[in-house]
Amino acid sequence: MTETTTPPAFVPQPARIPADQLVSDVGIAERAAEFRAAPLRGPYATLRVIQPEDYPFLRTLETSSEVATRWRLRGTTPGPEQWVQSLWNGVMVQFVVAETKTDKPIGLVALYAPNFQEGHARLGAGRFDLHSRNPVMIFGVAMFLEYVFHGWNLRKLYMDLPEYNYPQFSSGLGRFFDIEGRLREHTFASGRYWDELTLAIYRDRWQSEGARLLGTEASKFGAAADATAGGAA
Amino acid sequence: MSLPLRGQIQWEDLAVEIAAIGRLPIERVVPEATLIDDLGYDSLAVAELIVLLTEEYEITTLPGDLETRDWSKVTVGQLREECGGGTA
Numbered sequence: 078m079t080e081t082t083t084p085p086a087f088v089p090q091p092a093r094i095p096a097d098q099l100v101s102d103v104g105i106a107e108r109a110a111e112f113r114a115a116p117l118r119g120p121y122a123t124l125r126v127i128q129p130e131d132y133p134f135l136r137t138l139e140t141s142s143e144v145a146t147r148w149r150l151r152g153t154t155p156g157p158e159q160w161v162q163s164l165w166n167g168v169m170v171q172f173v174v175a176e177t178k179t180d181k182p183i184g185l186v187a188l189y190a191p192n193f194q195e196g197h198a199r200l201g202a203g204r205f206d207l208h209s210r211n212p213v214m215i216f217g218v219a220m221f222l223e224y225v226f227h228g229w230n231l232r233k234l235y236m237d238l239p240e241y242n243y244p245q246f247s248s249g250l251g252r253f254f255d256i257e258g259r260l261r262e263h264t265f266a267s268g269r270y271w272d273e274l275t276l277a278i279y280r281d282r283w284q285s286e287g288a289r290l291l292g293t294e295a296s297k298f299g300a301a302a303d304a305t306a307g308g309a310a
Numbered sequence: 311m312s313l314p315l316r317g318q319i320q321w322e323d324l325a326v327e328i329a330a331i332g333r334l335p336i337e338r339v340v341p342e343a344t345l346i347d348d349l350g351y352d353s354l355a356v357a358e359l360i361v362l363l364t365e366e367y368e369i370t371t372l373p374g375d376l377e378t379r380d381w382s383k384v385t386v387g388q389l390r391e392e393c394g395g396g397t398a
Binding site: 211 | 355
């Protein structure tokens with residue numbers, strides 16, 4: 078008769094990892110404390126997500142004012158559903174720029190067509206009042222650039238625009254952006270052809286030069302004042 | 311030589327800063343010149359000037375009506391007065 082034996086029950090043993098191979102948490106707390114959300118609200122400009130209730134206003138603006146011929150629709154009047162699709166087509170991030178003091182919408186900023194393999198994306202920005210020299214929109218765009226470069230590892234942003242829109246910020250040439258492309262007589266508007274320019278905003282130059290535009294936007298408000306809006310956990 | 315008080319900027323310093331941002335010869339920066347029409351400032355240059363004056367010189371009065379001000383009419387002389395600067 079064969080004697081049967083019950084195999085010993087498996088008792089899991091605690092892992093014996095040599096002390097010198099343990100993953101240390103030294104320094105994690107210090108690094109975690111460095112986490113900073115890019116602000117979406119500054120003393121002059123606020124970036125807020127577009128809501129469906131913004132659509133009628135934005136569509137009216139884009140199709141029925143002087144903006145209509147200068148902006149992306151170029152004077153066309155797509156139907157409501159088609160317009161909404163075009164608003165978000167290829168868009169990764171998009172905000173309404175509003176005056177902080179009054180909450181009045183003054184423009185749109187968008188990042189679209191991102192290419193993470195090559196590290197670039199395209200920037201769109203437009204103010205609703207084309208004749209305004211109010212600098213609040215500039216502060217909104219600066220905050221948006223900080224938001225983008227802070228949140229994604231993109232090395233450069235392109236901005237395409239017809240030359241008639243260029244004088245609004247031409248003083249930034251060589252400091253905040255370069256002109257890297259020029260298509261001669263590419264765009265027909267206002268009865269004639271215009272050159273199409275491609276501006277390039279580089280991450281490193283933005284961080285060394287452009288970020289000073291955020292002086293009042295970021296340094297006094299910063300992430301602490303806007304942790305929720307900035308997406309902090 | 312006396313140092314400017316906090317919240318003040320001397321005329322010479324203001325003129326230098328305005329000329330630098332606008333890439334202008336300093337001779338063009340005169341009190342009666344408007345920033346936009348006469349000196350060719352665009353809204354980016356205006357924004358730069360505001361940041362510089364509020365951050366570097368701690369001029370706190372300037373941003374008070376930033377949103378409603380008609381920047382096309384702002385002259386260098388007005389800015390100087392707002393910044394509490396000395397005489398030219």
